Amino acid sequence: MTTETQERELTDGFHLIIDAMKANDIDTIYGLVGIPITDLARLAQAEGMRWIGFRHEANAVNAAAIAGYLTKKPGIAMTVSAPGFLNGLVALANATVNCFPMIMISGSSEREIVDLQQGDYEELDQLNAAKPYVKAAYRINHVEDIGIGMARAIRAAVSGRPGGVYLDLPAKLMGQAMDAIKGQKSIVRVVDAAPDQPPSPESVKRALEVLKSAKRPVIMLGKGAAYAQVDAEIRELVEKTGIPYLSMSMAKGLLPDNHPQSAQAARSYALAKSDTVLLIGARLNWLLSHGKGPTWGGTDHKDWAEKKFIQIDISAQEMDSNVPIDAPLVGDIGSCVKALLAGLGDFQKPAAEWTGAIVEKREANIAKMAKTLDANPSPMNFHSALRAMRDVLKTRPDVYLVNEGANTLDYARSIIDMYQPRKRLDSGTWGVMGIGMGYAIGAAVTSGLPVVALEGDSAFGFSGMEVETICRYNLPVTVVIFNNNGVYRGCDVNPTGGADVAPTVFVKGSRYDMLMTAFGGVGVTVTTPDELAKALAEGIASGKPTLINAVIDEKAGTESGRISHLNPTSAATKK
Ligand code: ADP
Numbered sequence: 001m002t003t004e005t006q007e008r009e010l011t012d013g014f015h016l017i018i019d020a021m022k023a024n025d026i027d028t029i030y031g032l033v034g035i036p037i038t039d040l041a042r043l044a045q046a047e048g049m050r051w052i053g054f055r056h057e058a059n060a061v062n063a064a065a066i067a068g069y070l071t072k073k074p075g076i077a078m079t080v081s082a083p084g085f086l087n088g089l090v091a092l093a094n095a096t097v098n099c100f101p102m103i104m105i106s107g108s109s110e111r112e113i114v115d116l117q118q119g120d121y122e123e124l125d126q127l128n129a130a131k132p133y134v135k136a137a138y139r140i141n142h143v144e145d146i147g148i149g150m151a152r153a154i155r156a157a158v159s160g161r162p163g164g165v166y167l168d169l170p171a172k173l174m175g176q177a178m179d180a181i182k183g184q185k186s187i188v189r190v191v192d193a194a195p196d197q198p199p200s201p202e203s204v205k206r207a208l209e210v211l212k213s214a215k216r217p218v219i220m221l222g223k224g225a226a227y228a229q230v231d232a233e234i235r236e237l238v239e240k241t242g243i244p245y246l247s248m249s250m251a252k253g254l255l256p257d258n259h260p261q262s263a264q265a266a267r268s269y270a271l272a273k274s275d276t277v278l279l280i281g282a283r284l285n286w287l288l289s290h291g292k293g294p295t296w297g298g299t300d301h302k303d304w305a306e307k308k309f310i311q312i313d314i315s316a317q318e319m320d321s322n323v324p325i326d327a328p329l330v331g332d333i334g335s336c337v338k339a340l341l342a343g344l345g346d347f348q349k350p351a352a353e354w355t356g357a358i359v360e361k362r363e364a365n366i367a368k369m370a371k372t373l374d375a376n377p378s379p380m381n382f383h384s385a386l387r388a389m390r391d392v393l394k395t396r397p398d399v400y401l402v403n404e405g406a407n408t409l410d411y412a413r414s415i416i417d418m419y420q421p422r423k424r425l426d427s428g429t430w431g432v433m434g435i436g437m438g439y440a441i442g443a444a445v446t447s448g449l450p451v452v453a454l455e456g457d458s459a460f461g462f463s464g465m466e467v468e469t470i471c472r473y474n475l476p477v478t479v480v481i482f483n484n485n486g487v488y489r490g491c492d493v494n495p496t497g498g499a500d501v502a503p504t505v506f507v508k509g510s511r512y513d514m515l516m517t518a519f520g521g522v523g524v525t526v527t528t529p530d531e532l533a534k535a536l537a538e539g540i541a542s543g544k545p546t547l548i549n550a551v552i553d554e555k556a557g558t559e560s561g562r563i564s565h566l567n568p569t570s571a572a573t574k575k
Pocket residue numbers: 097098099161162221222223224225227228248249250251280281282283284285287312313314315318331332333334428429
């Protein structure tokens with residue numbers, strides 16, 4: 001045998017890792033190179049995959065997470081060992097908390113040295129560090145196991161309740177050689193990675209009984225419903241039952257926000273006054289006041305209201321998490337919704353007394369809000385700036401809207417209507433800052449469609465360096481920064497009168513637009529709603545990386561936006 005033939009007949013860890021991903025239709029890796037993964041990144045590119053390189057791992061992992069949410073395929077992120085791994089871990093944990101399917105793959109140091117803590121280059125017991133924050137964590141030690149290891153990671157990410165998976169690849173694995181034919185045979189193409197999980201017939205019957213006996217029902221759509229991609233069936237259920245519906249933040253647009261059955265602008269009324277709630281892919285966590293207390297018609301924060309809950313979720317453990325669930329419907333949303341539709345029979349739509357009351361409340365609230373939105377204060381406030389953005393975005397329902405901040409998040413959620421499913425991507429279950437540029441890049445790369453990232457000036461700072469990445473890949477991303485000189489607002493003063501500014505305050509009059517021009521993108525500062533609307537429309541239409549520094553009244557914000565009640569108050573100060 002010649003040396004050449006021998007070489008051809010061997011493969012190695014590097015090649016098999018790429019082969020295993022390609023065999024499972026994974027075509028993009030979001031990552032940041034260094035020892036030991038640089039050659040892996042080069043090889044991925046050489047083998048026809050897309051490598052999107054970032055400036056910080058958290059943003060790469062956020063991009064992979066949102067790619068997973070949008071496509072139902074696991075998003076893939078890749079990092080170097082110890083610090084790169086830890087930089088990515090927060091975003092991997094965030095993906096898990098939000099039920100987004102993804103795999104973070106990190107190179108790791110030599111096991112023998114790590115396990116004896118002998119001080120290797122970038123030494124860390126990554127597998128164990130990851131475990132508390134992920135749905136599953138695996139390490140592949142032998143080249144023959146790459147196929148099965150990748151299959152395990154993929155299935156863990158997307159099946160059942162989706163989540164973040166950590167996959168540990170020791171440096172040594174990548175160089176390990178094996179017979180090329182055996183190597184190809186070891187690759188696993190995962191069959192039916194996220195199988196349907198139909199609900200039991202008894203649970204469907206029970207749910208229908210509860211729903212049919214409701215007098216004042218309401219449907220709550222969560223981002224699980226958006227993720228499921230059964231938009232037509234969900235719409236059919238809402239329309240056939242005639243039940244008013246509400247959308248959690250990222251479920252906005254699943255049905256257009258201007259749908260006649262939307263109770264969005266009458267949310268408080270609908271939650272408090274309803275007698276039955278059908279939850280579809282929405283957890284009764286803090287974002288829904290844990291299903292109890294005054295929000296739900298109770299009298300104090302511990303009080304369970306007289307209300308019946310029907311809950312559709314793929315995770316059986318989610319039932320009774322905060323309040324008793326009268327009719328748990330455990331299964332995938334597609335199967336559950338279809339089963340409900342099949343059993344509706346001659347479903348009596350809710351009485352006009354209930355639906356009419358909601359419409360009345362909704363229209364009154366919209367009219368009230370219109371007055372605030374119509375005002376034209378100088379400098380701009382959140383409302384006048386958002387009115388301008390709302391009007392532009394209404395003309396482009398295909399645009400993705402990434403959104404983070406405090407006031408910037410809370411006001412935008414209620415003012416900017418969404419018309420298509422899965423277009424609103426935001427701080428999610430943790431209310432985390434730092435998802436902005438990662439989500440924007442992930443959405444743009446996955447879809448090729450324009451993205452608008454609406455950011456508080458503090459929120460933007462967590463991932464702002466990725467404007468270079470946006471320029472490098474020439475992505476159609478328009479970043480809008482609501483610049484009010486600080487966290488929440490920019491007018492706080494240091495009570496001591498000392499030289500340092502207050503904890504919430506930034507440099508006044510910062511020119512964030514110059515960050516984008518530094519890398520060849522378009523940067524513009526605007527001070528009026530008209531200027532903002534024009535710059536936004538141009539940014540979207542041009543498809544060029546654009547950053548709009550929108551100057552907002554520094555006094556306009558509220559501390560912590562709409563969740564100021566969660567701030568602990570000091571007993572000592574109260575005295
Ligand atoms: P939101 O923040 O919008 O209220 P959550 O993230 O709290 O939404 O809830 C999403 C829920 O959807 C999770 O409990 C998750 O288990 C569930 N889920 C995700 N995908 C599916 C699916 N395909 N079928 C059923 N449930 C799902």
